[in-house]
Amino acid sequence: MHELEMTVNGESVRASVEPRTTLADFLRDDCGLTGTHLACEHGVCGACTILVDGAAVRSCLMLAVQARGADVTTIEGLSPADGSLNVVQEAFAACHGLQCGFCTPGFVVSVTAFLDQNPSPTDDEIVEGLSGNLCRCTGYQGIVKAVRQAAQANAGNN
Amino acid sequence: MASSVEHLAAASALAPSARLVGTVVRRKEDPRLLTGRGRYVDDVRVPGTLSAHFVRSEVARGRIVGLDTTAAKAAPGVVAVLTAADVNGRLRGRMAATPLLDMVNVPERPLADGDVRFVGDPIAVVVAESRALAEDAAELIEIDIDPSPAVVDFERAAASTDILVHEGERDSNIFSSLAVPPDDELASILSSSAHVLAETYRQQRYHAVPMEPRGVLAWFDPPSGEFRVWISTQSPHDVRSVTSRITGVPETHVRVTMGDVGGGFGQKAYLLRDEQVIILVAHLLGRPVKWIEDRRENLLAASSARIERCTVTLAADDDGRLLGASIDHLDDAGAYPLSASPGTMAALYFTGPYRIPKYAFSTASAWTNTVPRAPYRGPWQIETFAREQAMDALARRIGVDPLELRRRNVIDRGELPYVMPTGMSLVHVSPSETLEQAAELIGYDAFRAEQAAALAEGRLLGIGISLYIEPQANFGVYSAEPAHIRVQTNGCVDVYLGSGSHGQGLETTTAQLVADHLGVAIDDVAVHQGDTAQTPYAFGTGGSRSGPILGAAIRHAALELHEKAVAIAAGMLEAAPADIEIIDSVASVRGTPSRSVTLTQIAHTAYFAPEQLPPGAEPGLEVISRVPVTDPLYSNACHICTVEVDRHTGEVRILRYVVSEDCGVMINPAIVEGQIDGGVVQGIGGALLEEFVYDEAGNPLTTTFLDYLLPTAADVPMIEHGHIETPASSPGHYKGVGEGGAIGAPPAVANAVNDALAQIGARVDRFPMSPPRVLEAIDRARPTQ
Numbered sequence: 035m036h037e038l039e040m041t042v043n044g045e046s047v048r049a050s051v052e053p054r055t056t057l058a059d060f061l062r063d064d065c066g067l068t069g070t071h072l073a074c075e076h077g078v079c080g081a082c083t084i085l086v087d088g089a090a091v092r093s094c095l096m097l098a099v100q101a102r103g104a105d106v107t108t109i110e111g112l113s114p115a116d117g118s119l120n121v122v123q124e125a126f127a128a129c130h131g132l133q134c135g136f137c138t139p140g141f142v143v144s145v146t147a148f149l150d151q152n153p154s155p156t157d158d159e160i161v162e163g164l165s166g167n168l169c170r171c172t173g174y175q176g177i178v179k180a181v182r183q184a185a186q187a188n189a190g191n192n
Numbered sequence: 193m194a195s196s197v198e199h200l201a202a203a204s205a206l207a208p209s210a211r212l213v214g215t216v217v218r219r220k221e222d223p224r225l226l227t228g229r230g231r232y233v234d235d236v237r238v239p240g241t242l243s244a245h246f247v248r249s250e251v252a253r254g255r256i257v258g259l260d261t262t263a264a265k266a267a268p269g270v271v272a273v274l275t276a277a278d279v280n281g282r283l284r285g286r287m288a289a290t291p292l293l294d295m296v297n298v299p300e301r302p303l304a305d306g307d308v309r310f311v312g313d314p315i316a317v318v319v320a321e322s323r324a325l326a327e328d329a330a331e332l333i334e335i336d337i338d339p340s341p342a343v344v345d346f347e348r349a350a351a352s353t354d355i356l357v358h359e360g361e362r363d364s365n366i367f368s369s370l371a372v373p374p375d376d377e378l379a380s381i382l383s384s385s386a387h388v389l390a391e392t393y394r395q396q397r398y399h400a401v402p403m404e405p406r407g408v409l410a411w412f413d414p415p416s417g418e419f420r421v422w423i424s425t426q427s428p429h430d431v432r433s434v435t436s437r438i439t440g441v442p443e444t445h446v447r448v449t450m451g452d453v454g455g456g457f458g459q460k461a462y463l464l465r466d467e468q469v470i471i472l473v474a475h476l477l478g479r480p481v482k483w484i485e486d487r488r489e490n491l492l493a494a495s496s497a498r499i500e501r502c503t504v505t506l507a508a509d510d511d512g513r514l515l516g517a518s519i520d521h522l523d524d525a526g527a528y529p530l531s532a533s534p535g536t537m538a539a540l541y542f543t544g545p546y547r548i549p550k551y552a553f554s555t556a557s558a559w560t561n562t563v564p565r566a567p568y569r570g571p572w573q574i575e576t577f578a579r580e581q582a583m584d585a586l587a588r589r590i591g592v593d594p595l596e597l598r599r600r601n602v603i604d605r606g607e608l609p610y611v612m613p614t615g616m617s618l619v620h621v622s623p624s625e626t627l628e629q630a631a632e633l634i635g636y637d638a639f640r641a642e643q644a645a646a647l648a649e650g651r652l653l654g655i656g657i658s659l660y661i662e663p664q665a666n667f668g669v670y671s672a673e674p675a676h677i678r679v680q681t682n683g684c685v686d687v688y689l690g691s692g693s694h695g696q697g698l699e700t701t702t703a704q705l706v707a708d709h710l711g712v713a714i715d716d717v718a719v720h721q722g723d724t725a726q727t728p729y730a731f732g733t734g735g736s737r738s739g740p741i742l743g744a745a746i747r748h749a750a751l752e753l754h755e756k757a758v759a760i761a762a763g764m765l766e767a768a769p770a771d772i773e774i775i776d777s778v779a780s781v782r783g784t785p786s787r788s789v790t791l792t793q794i795a796h797t798a799y800f801a802p803e804q805l806p807p808g809a810e811p812g813l814e815v816i817s818r819v820p821v822t823d824p825l826y827s828n829a830c831h832i833c834t835v836e837v838d839r840h841t842g843e844v845r846i847l848r849y850v851v852s853e854d855c856g857v858m859i860n861p862a863i864v865e866g867q868i869d870g871g872v873v874q875g876i877g878g879a880l881l882e883e884f885v886y887d888e889a890g891n892p893l894t895t896t897f898l899d900y901l902l903p904t905a906a907d908v909p910m911i912e913h914g915h916i917e918t919p920a921s922s923p924g925h926y927k928g929v930g931e932g933g934a935i936g937a938p939p940a941v942a943n944a945v946n947d948a949l950a951q952i953g954a955r956v957d958r959f960p961m962s963p964p965r966v967l968e969a970i971d972r973a974r975p976t977q
Binding site for chain 1: 221226229234324402403404453457486487695697870871872873896897903911
């Protein structure tokens, strides 16, 4: 077992984990943060996407011990403490950007990181930016619209 | 541009009392799902839960000659290693879903016993203190299988008895069959008409692929005799019935709970074999056992669909008017199907939106040594896949435009009710209107000019049409759904449904219906489903039935409750019931808003002061309704898309995609369009990307998302919508819209690709239409120098 310490959603976490424990399993099972979903466990679908030191990472492909000392943000840590939605979540709700919701946390986290890097993307850039996450329900229609809306809302806020 | 959701939000003159029905209301589900607070089956935590892991066959067919679990049983953290010898004898009843119990020809066995019949066939279950420990121990199981030749090709399986999938149990590989052969008149039409087209269409094997794989947490508690099951399903009540039937635990002691479900698309409609094994194992062990399927298992062992062959014969006169048709259909049932062949539905509805006076069919379903078939969104869609491609082929044969050929044969509104040659009566449909609307939206004639100009530059553009009628399953248990509505003592409204929403947004559309028809604020309505201890019996969510059939029940229950509340309010206000209106939970005398009582006061009277109720009124304020919807129920649509085929790379790019849909009165247009969009993109996946591939020995080759290609955002255009609203005869006039997108899209894309390729004399007839196949078709067509 390996001792580790990291920051998860702003709180310091200390734990003892097996070296083979993935970061996704650590967050779900040890931290109780079940908003991070596992849909392929081989790094293709993006459902388990989280932020590690601000960058979007597939938590099924990273070991918990590799995140030692990192600042981790999951879907649970993205929205304001008062339970309201952030700009990206608000846009997904407004644009019918989700149906079953299973892929949604990964999309919301990925889009948050994407818009941080590229605050005013073109449509082609949006589609390219989303192409690393799989959704089986929406046909991506509402998701593309949500990214456009979130980018506009961010621009309006700045 | 397409008529938009905003335009429709103002519509729905068909529901005069409506304020929310017909409008885009934000989903009640979304806040929890967007913040990571959904509760899917793997999020359920029960102390002491063990993890189960399946050990599966790695060969398609063979005898199990050695099975040694000794080392695995001794491995760290292992609680049990179970095989057929431990589990199968505990089976107390049929594994088939309750509505399908009359389907007798189904081989049912929990774990492989003595032999294996497909790669993925479960042989053993390891139960351990963690998933990792269970997987570690599974490595220690020694299995010796003496392989024998497998039958992987369903056409070969049907044609020969050399290799029997269920050897010793069945004397052929034919699971089911049905035929109505041509009479003399049709035989003559099919042989001697001016134009006769006979073509064979084949679909590839592709899967439902919900983003959340299957999963179940089952806990039989011996002291109490209670069986709890948490599961990712579309049909919690049938999971309860099957759990009772296979374990012998009385149904009264079984409680099934589904929380949020990450997609199903039919795969989770009926309780499949692996989940039933876990339930049997939990019953045996008396401890909570959880199994969460991984993606590899979901692809190789959950369920397949679409692998079918359909030979179509169409006969037309000189002008291209259809005179008769026949189909010969065969599908692949896999090794252990627990549901019926889609062939019967496909055969019954083949003639679809066209005037075809004479028709005959044959259909059969064959077992193979492959993953079992289960329903997948529009399970019978081979009829549209084959018919719409055949219409384009006939148009090319005759030398008319495919749009013109459809115009000559499409059923007009004035001909309704139109009795199809199979005897079914088409009512309340608008195939002609959707065809014209879609053609206008895409700018059909302008595209033909653009296509010609592009060809002059050496570029290949194409346009494809797909027109279909989508029947909603409304027979037997599928024809009625329950809705239980209770106004609580504080005026809030609880709605209990037996459904199993898994992305359809039923919490939202239900609340819209209740808010409008009861007269309450939508935020006061809470919708509960998925817990069999709380909700009335229903088969569940599937078959595009929630809109028309569940919607009718919700509406009816809300209206009945409204009537009760009005009667009580009338007594309290000393007014005639006819003069009472309820708006936003306040009942007042029409024209005198100061004379009013709140729904809370009404509820208070109903529960706490029944002696003050008007004569004949029963205490309490709740209603449960089941409204049988047995009239024919059809939605219909036309899809038209345009593509560019790259003649150098074989890549197909979809340029535009238009859907004109008629699903009757729309409850929430955003959800309607969302259902269509999701289906269309699944259909695009089927046309261009998705295939579950076996080699000749039955080894699966596409068991990751690197090999099994799902559409991404980069593969699809923004879909444009048009709507026609032809009300159904059912209460509320709603029709189903869950499956149509996946039915219409594959032939629309295929027709567009072949329209582009026809300009250079090429045609692709294998699916998916991947770049190598497109290039091969182009090469084949290239004249030899």
